Amino acid sequence: MIEPFFKGGGVIRRFIGFVILVAAALVGCAQEDDPAPRTGSSWWRPAPGQVSDWDWQIDQPYDLSARRAMYDLDLFDLAPAGSRLRYPDGEVIEVPAGPLAHMVESLHARTPRPIVICYVDTGAYEHYRPDAHRFPGHRKRVAALPNRPRPPAPGSVIGWDTGWDGERWLDIRASSRGAFAEVIWARLDLAKRMGCDGVEPDQNNPLGNDPGFAITLADQHSWYREVATQAHARGLSVGMKNGHDQPGSAAALVDVFDWALPEECAEFDECAELDVFIDRGKAVFAVDYKGSVDPAAACRLHRTHNFDGLVKDEPPTAAYRTRCRN
Template structure:
């Protein structure tokens, strides 16, 4: 499903350490995976996980996938990313009642979802910690936190760019405290401020909107950019993706098992 995209920095010390250790990095919370540019990946959020795609990285739904799904992918030598929504409430998740009603904003365009008031970190942090505990306990290597750019949309709250920076850094901190790598999902305008806080990026349709160059700071820092397009052909966007060293593929918007990589 398309997640709403918002309309070269020097190599950091963290990236340098990752480069020296072959893609792993250590920090105050321990050691976690740091994916390097160019890694092929599969992104499947719809349907039973199909483990047959021969790629080193899978990104799957944290709630819908089981520990056995993750273990199966690990046995095949894959790293596994846990998809979790951190920017909107979803009425179909088992922890939907853990969110105070006061943090629920307007609809975000997806059925059963409402924006969150990300300024309310005291209320939201425990919920997100439990979600990331779930990812860790199922054996995931990383987290893909979705909807990290509410400030750029009509959420029903007067969110600012600074509110978003603060919240996104909190999300990265929660992941790293659990030994999980964490990706910055979309939120292209804030990449210069957040590239050092995140281990990789996940992007939808940067070619469609002429934004792929904005992702260069991640690649320059030795960090993977996992990228999909939905409407353009691979012949159209793959030459640019290869030039920028993005991990790119064509997917259907429902994000089932089908893929066409660059």
């Protein structure tokens, strides 16, 4: 209880109470679509509802004219001319300028300043990337890479196709990842130099997706943790991309990630697996795809779980976007 300083101190008490209420209201307003980092962290850690107006575009056509609080865009498409990937053995790889070159700086120059998340494959080999030759097992022609039912070549870390053209699962087992990990960390270094606020590391969930290697849940969890640790070591925010299809995985990994980006949780009735992120005060940027779900039904489910959801085209471009949170 606040003691009055003079007769009529109830006025002071009422005034102080009013100030506290106003301050609380301002904090609440700031959380809605305010992309500023949360207190106590050196990287971006969004709360549920803090960034409800966001977009995810990792393929053309692009359109970034609409002002969003957060954009999730492909790392290599954002690369400006003169970008380089550097490795401990001294090799330097020139990265071609992408179609969104210098867009990180352009977006950051807006007021209010939006968050820019850079999408990057950390669990898959992409034959079309400038660093593809760094992965053991690389071949000049993607058709020369063994694919199911042929086993991967001895010593290769490149497995079977992920379902995307030119993309293959990596052998993320602890006994194999040392052969390619420095390639992934060089991508994170590039993201840091380019000014990305965080990364969306993709394709770390080969389990159940026929990768060509005998990967266990323990392998998958430890690789997720290593990727998150390496991102944080560079001061980058990092989200758990997928992996929620394995029951209990989100609960096992929530402590090392700052947010989550699950695909198709409404379509496959898996959204409840991500509730642990919401319970910990961490945003879930759920995405389902038009043509596979009814957008209205998917959005209702996203809102039920307090997710900051979207319904997008597949792969996500500027061509279609339904925002699920008002």
